Amino acid sequence: MTWTWFHRLGSPPYVYRLAQRLTPWFAWSAGVLILAGLFGGLVLAPPDYQQGNGFRIIYVHAPTAWLSLMVYTWMGVAAAVGLIWRIKVAHAVAAACAPIGASFTAAALATGSLFGKPMWGTWWVWTPRLTSELLLLFLYLGYMGLRASFDDTQRADRASAVLAVVGIVNVPIVHYSVVWWNDLHQASSLTLAGKDTIATSMLVPLLVSLLGFTLYFGAIVLVRLRAEILRRERAASWIREALA
Amino acid sequence: MTPPDSLPTTPPLLAARLVIERDLLLAFRRPEQLLHPLAFFMLVTTLFVLSESSERTVLRGIAPGVLWVGALLAALLALDFLFRDDAQDGTLEQYALSGQSLTWLLLGKTSSHWLLTGVPLSVMAPLMAYTLGVPASASVGIMLTVALGSLALSFIGSIGAALTLGARRGGVLLAILILPLAAPILIFGSRATELAIRGEAYVAPMELLGAIVVLSFTLAPLAAAAAVRISLE
Amino acid sequence: MTIQFQSMAQFLAMGKYGAYVWPSFGLTLLVIVLNIVWARRLLRQAQLDARRRLVIQEQNA
Numbered sequence: 001m002t003w004t005w006f007h008r009l010g011s012p013p014y015v016y017r018l019a020q021r022l023t024p025w026f027a028w029s030a031g032v033l034i035l036a037g038l039f040g041g042l043v044l045a046p047p048d049y050q051q052g053n054g055f056r057i058i059y060v061h062a063p064t065a066w067l068s069l070m071v072y073t074w075m076g077v078a079a080a081v082g083l084i085w086r087i088k089v090a091h092a093v094a095a096a097c098a099p100i101g102a103s104f105t106a107a108a109l110a111t112g113s114l115f116g117k118p119m120w121g122t123w124w125v126w127t128p129r130l131t132s133e134l135l136l137l138f139l140y141l142g143y144m145g146l147r148a149s150f151d152d153t154q155r156a157d158r159a160s161a162v163l164a165v166v167g168i169v170n171v172p173i174v175h176y177s178v179v180w181w182n183d184l185h186q187a188s189s190l191t192l193a194g195k196d197t198i199a200t201s202m203l204v205p206l207l208v209s210l211l212g213f214t215l216y217f218g219a220i221v222l223v224r225l226r227a228e229i230l231r232r233e234r235a236a237s238w239i240r241e242a243l244a
Numbered sequence: 245m246t247p248p249d250s251l252p253t254t255p256p257l258l259a260a261r262l263v264i265e266r267d268l269l270l271a272f273r274r275p276e277q278l279l280h281p282l283a284f285f286m287l288v289t290t291l292f293v294l295s296e297s298s299e300r301t302v303l304r305g306i307a308p309g310v311l312w313v314g315a316l317l318a319a320l321l322a323l324d325f326l327f328r329d330d331a332q333d334g335t336l337e338q339y340a341l342s343g344q345s346l347t348w349l350l351l352g353k354t355s356s357h358w359l360l361t362g363v364p365l366s367v368m369a370p371l372m373a374y375t376l377g378v379p380a381s382a383s384v385g386i387m388l389t390v391a392l393g394s395l396a397l398s399f400i401g402s403i404g405a406a407l408t409l410g411a412r413r414g415g416v417l418l419a420i421l422i423l424p425l426a427a428p429i430l431i432f433g434s435r436a437t438e439l440a441i442r443g444e445a446y447v448a449p450m451e452l453l454g455a456i457v458v459l460s461f462t463l464a465p466l467a468a469a470a471a472v473r474i475s476l477e
Numbered sequence: 478m479t480i481q482f483q484s485m486a487q488f489l490a491m492g493k494y495g496a497y498v499w500p501s502f503g504l505t506l507l508v509i510v511l512n513i514v515w516a517r518r519l520l521r522q523a524q525l526d527a528r529r530r531l532v533i534q535e536q537n538a
Contacts, residue, residue: 034509038502042488042502043480043481043482043488044479044480044481045481046481047481047492052492052493052494053491053492053494053498054491054492054493054494054497054498056491056494056498057494057497057498057501057502059502060501060502060504060505061501063505064505064508083470099512099515100512103508103511103512104508106508107504107505107508110501110504111501111504111505114497114498114500114501114504115497115501117497118494118497131427131431135423135424135427136424138420138423138424139424141420142417142420142421142423142424145417145420145421146407146408146411146417146421149408149411149413149414149417150411154477155474155475155477158474159407159411159471159474159475162403162407162467162470162471162474163403163407163421165467166403166425166467167424167425170424216509220512220513220516223516223517223519223520224516224519224520226520226523227516227519227520227522227523228523230520230523230524230526230527231523231526234530239527239531240531243524243527243528243531
């Protein structure tokens with residue numbers, strides 16, 4: 001009884017229709033939250049004591065970095081599910097995630113660079129945090145490249161899934177790099193308890209942004225997922241009805 | 245009719261050893277293949293010298309990086325023939341179908357690959373380092389660090405080699421795939437080599453490198469076996 | 478919550494950080510928009526292809 005939802009998620013027509021229904025909810029709520037978060041961060045949040053108005057970059061840098069890690073996690077989990085239980089839809093999810101993750105990793109690196117130049121005086125520095133984030137980008141690109149090099153979809157799915165799962169070790173490395181090593185990049189600015197917490201007026205737009213970006217990812221991946229499913233289910237009978 | 249369960253099975257460790265022996269035997273029949281990575285290593289080192297300067301102090305400064313980039317590129321070149329011959333003549337398929345644990349067989353294959361490529365590289369490395377102005381006293385340290393690092397490289401590289409077996413332009417793709425995974429080896433390895441060259445204690449990065457080796461030694465054959473099965477479909 | 482800037486000029490300048498803040502936001506917005514466009518185009522293309530295949534199927538049937 002409780003596992004029927006899991007089985008249904010393995011059915012392409014079900015997932016297609018579900019994705020179709022859910023996308024507007026994700027999209028609109030994401031739009032509102034992102035706009036609110038960015039507005040709050042740009043206009044309403046007070047300037048930082050040390051970094052002045054430059055700290056506002058965090059309102060795009062943190063969400064893009066968060067997305068770069070979260071998307072890879074989803075990709076890795078979906079790939080693992082696809083490998084273990086041989087569920088095609090899971091592979092489709094992983095495939096849908098990759099370009100999104102790659103572009104936001106690039107954005108995280110770029111916004112980070114723009115953040116670093118005024119604050120640290122340099123566009124780039126080979127610290128563990130930055131280096132492992134760059135490696136994350138290479139992993140995404142490698143995943144996409146590996147996929148593209150196979151003509152057979154099933155082979156592409158499974159080979160790239162192995163790569164995605166192996167590469168998942170990089171995600172905790174990126175996250176904990178500022179804890180394990182002395183990094184120029186600051187340690188996590190979001191602590192829920194303790195004395196060095198970020199001011200509320202700065203925190204709220206950040207949280208709103210993070211949530212907004214997360215929902216945005218949901219919307220985009222659902223759209224891509226539908227495209228993936230259509231591509232794979234070449235001659236299935238349910239497609240006629242779904243496209244009507 | 246004897247039921248199949250009563251057939252004696254080779255214990256996996258013995259199977260791995262047999263694979264190693266077979267690979268070593270085959271390799272020594274065609275030793276030229278082993279020379280390619282070494283020649284490449286020499287070439288890369290020479291290119292660095294030519295493009296930088298021939299001043300000993302400058303060279304000694306860049307020596308760890310040069311040695312490791314050279315070793316990494318040579319290892320990448322060598323990874324190409326890790327599975328190629330066996331995949332082409334069907335041996336790999338036999339391994340997968342044999343009923344033996346493919347993980348253990350690949351453990352053996354990758355180990356023999358390291359013996360044939362990594363070990364010669366680590367012997368060559370002090371010689372190349374000497375041409376880069378590094379004192380001979382650092383030879384042991386360089387050999388150990390490159391040996392350990394190339395061991396990890398062989399294992400992590402085996403995953404990439406298995407994944408790109410059936411792919412177009414596999415060689416370039418292999419390099420792109422391996423790079424993120426091999427980066428930690430490069431980082432800690434060159435750090436260890438740098439300390440060795442300076443005559444300082446290099447235990448700390450060696451321990452980290454050793455941890456990576458242990459991790460890849462145990463987990464990489466699993467991933468590589470999965471990848472081989474996928475490639476052979 | 479109050480608006481932190483007294484004038485538009487102040488807002489655009491971002492107190493000497495403007496050259497870094499605005500490209501960051503612009504780049505991020507660009508990535509956001511591009512992802513939307515790319516995903517929608519992919520879906521539209523996939524739907525077109527599927528429709529074409531259905532038509533061919535019906536013709537062959």
